[in-house]
Amino acid sequence: MKKKFSTNIMLFLFISLNFLSIETNSIDNNDFSQTDHISDFTLDFNESNAYNHISTQLEFGFRVPGTSAHNNGAEWIYDQISTITDVAQKHEFSIQKDGQPSYNCQNILGKINPEKEQIVIFGAHWDSRNVAEKDIYNQSQPIPGANDGGSGVGVLLELARVLFSYKNNLSCQIWFLFIDAEDQGYSRGLYGLQDWVYAEGSQVFVEDINEFYNPSKESFECFILLDMVGGTNLEFVKESRTNEDLHNSIFKEGRELGYNQTFSTNPKIMSITDDHLSFNSIGIPVIDLIIDFIAGDWIYHHTHSDDLSHIDSESLRITGRTIESFVKRYYTLGNDTSWKITEESNIFIPYIIFPVLFTTCFVMILRKKREGKKPVLYH
Ligand SMILES: [Zn+2]
Numbered sequence: 001m002k003k004k005f006s007t008n009i010m011l012f013l014f015i016s017l018n019f020l021s022i023e024t025n026s027i028d029n030n031d032f033s034q035t036d037h038i039s040d041f042t043l044d045f046n047e048s049n050a051y052n053h054i055s056t057q058l059e060f061g062f063r064v065p066g067t068s069a070h071n072n073g074a075e076w077i078y079d080q081i082s083t084i085t086d087v088a089q090k091h092e093f094s095i096q097k098d099g100q101p102s103y104n105c106q107n108i109l110g111k112i113n114p115e116k117e118q119i120v121i122f123g124a125h126w127d128s129r130n131v132a133e134k135d136i137y138n139q140s141q142p143i144p145g146a147n148d149g150g151s152g153v154g155v156l157l158e159l160a161r162v163l164f165s166y167k168n169n170l171s172c173q174i175w176f177l178f179i180d181a182e183d184q185g186y187s188r189g190l191y192g193l194q195d196w197v198y199a200e201g202s203q204v205f206v207e208d209i210n211e212f213y214n215p216s217k218e219s220f221e222c223f224i225l226l227d228m229v230g231g232t233n234l235e236f237v238k239e240s241r242t243n244e245d246l247h248n249s250i251f252k253e254g255r256e257l258g259y260n261q262t263f264s265t266n267p268k269i270m271s272i273t274d275d276h277l278s279f280n281s282i283g284i285p286v287i288d289l290i291i292d293f294i295a296g297d298w299i300y301h302h303t304h305s306d307d308l309s310h311i312d313s314e315s316l317r318i319t320g321r322t323i324e325s326f327v328k329r330y331y332t333l334g335n336d337t338s339w340k341i342t343e344e345s346n347i348f349i350p351y352i353i354f355p356v357l358f359t360t361c362f363v364m365i366l367r368k369k370r371e372g373k374k375p376v377l378y379h
Helices: 002-028 047-060 068-083 146-164 200-207 244-256 276-280 313-330 349-373
Strands: 087-096 102-112 118-125 173-179 219-226 286-289
Touching (some): 047 146, 047 313, 068 087, 068 102, 068 146, 087 200, 118 146, 146 173, 146 219, 146 313, 173 200, 200 276, 219 244, 219 276, 219 313, 244 286, 244 313, 276 286
Parallel strands (some): 118 219
Antiparallel strands (some): 087 102, 102 173
């Protein structure tokens, strides 16, 4: 019996140490190659479609509230999303600051599987900035917004096409939310629109969110924001309000597909005001897939050079495939895996289980020893 106990302990130790070393190896494996690895799923995301969606948005012109390009851009997104979701809705609102004109704005929402209980929200802002405060010329003129605005919309529209065709296999409801009035706040002495703050559209949406779902029947799983996902040298940061498990799961998904640079094991941590904060404020786990637009490699943020020539289809592919794979892994019918407990957090379990088990076995062995010394009584 004692020998069996000792063998069991050794076995447990062996398994635990192996498990730990496997995890450590996978976490440290950051070779900065961005080659596609074989996926566990058939992935249909097509980066050319996403790229063309960006190109179309730029053809409308500058999508700044109060302009015809803005109106046309909204109609186009609504028309597109209507054909690749079950339900499409407009969320119209206006913004007026003291002494300033009133601007008509709209968020656009497309829903897949609206009858399901759990809701995964994908968001991207679709307005483009009215000023180029980081450029060296024409700072007061609007920017094309190919990456900052256009890229998130392009990827979401392509994801909607892919996931709509997969909808019968999905266990959840998916929202695609195209958010207006994100990018007109103040920076370097200039407002996009006078007295506006960043992320106005998502704040209004969250205030009105009960118009779009039934809290007694439906609940939110997470909010995943895509902002500037199409630039060259794509490397996502970790926004400080990001949900830990959501971050670990999505970044792990990306690395398993071979995108070690984009989804680094050691990303920069930054605090960024963006649309995800509105959803975080009502208790929904969030992630902001965004780059370091201050000191990172993509240097065209809020300049006139945020145009198609600085969009990289490979970055659209990396983002789209990773998200598609994440959804298929965690929200395919019959799959009980949850991103809420990641393997990264599981590696701590042996640290808890092992000492408890070891102490228990030690105490039991001691007791057995003492019992052995007691006289045995027979009837
Ligand atoms: Zn911006």
